[in-house]
Amino acid sequence: MAEQQGALIGDAEAGEEVYELCVGCHEVGRGAENGIGPHLNGIFGRKAGSIEGFRYSKGLVREGTLGMVWTLELLDAYLENPKALVSDTRMSFDGLEDKTDRDNVLAYLRQFSDNPQNIPEAAPTGRAREVELSPETLAIVGDPEFGAYLANECTTCHQVDGRNDGIPGIVGWPEEDFVIAMHAYKRQIRPHPVMQMMAGRLSDEEIAALAAYFGDLE
Structure with a gap:
């Protein structure tokens, strides 16, 4: 049923290719979990900001409280211009x-809605880790107060209120995702000269502290 309804929206196969723009933040499919963004299994008909345990922006929490439910029309509008x-x-x-492109990606996502038993037997589409870190590095517990001190350089570009003014917001990121991203810059796997330079100056403990600080912000 979900696949048939998806076909009425657009081309799900083409939508899977468009979804490559999304997989860095949103997993979908069997075993999908929350990451930088919430998983998108069952997104059709779900109340906005409603996945338990995920830290949504205040805006999405507000809309959910006001009764916003993700319909085809609202998802299309959100994909066209999220901040509008x-x-x-x-x-x-x-x-x-x-x-x-929007029709196709919505057709693709529609396959993962309806009921959990209708989710195809497939691995989540979230990207593999950009860099493999040792368990010891990932286990470092960051000090958010130290992170707040270190964050002065970060906040010259990244907004502490989570706004994206041409520079991605980093507020509320899961700590492990933040740590992996910073180490990817440090090892020059992620291509951004300024971020490579900034991350290259930081120790493992300093990266963990920044992850703890920004992860606690809302």
Whole structure:
């Protein structure tokens, strides 16, 4: 049923390719978990900001409290221009202008809605880790107060209220995702000269402290 309804929206196979723009933050499919963004299993018909345990932006929590439910029309509007629909969303994505791309990615996502038993037997589409870190590095407990001290350089570009003014928001990131991203810059796996330089100056403990600080912000 979900696949049939998806076909009425657009081309799910083409939508899977468009979804590559999303997989860095949103997993979908069997075993999908929350990451930088919430998983998108069952997104159709779900109340906004309602996955238990995920730290949503205040805007999405507000909309959910007011009764907003993700319909096809609202998902299309959100994909076209996230901040036009939810002004203070933390999602650092400018939107999909092409209507066909939006139809196709929504057809793809529609396959993972209805009921859990209808989710295909497939691995989550979240990206593999960019860099493999030792368990010892990942186990470092960051000091958020030290992170607040270190964050002065970060906040010259990244907004502490989570706004995306052309620079991605980093507020509320899961700590492990933050640590992995910073180590990817440090090892020059992620291509951004300024971030490579900034991360290259930081010790493992300092990266963990920044992750703890920004992870605690809302």
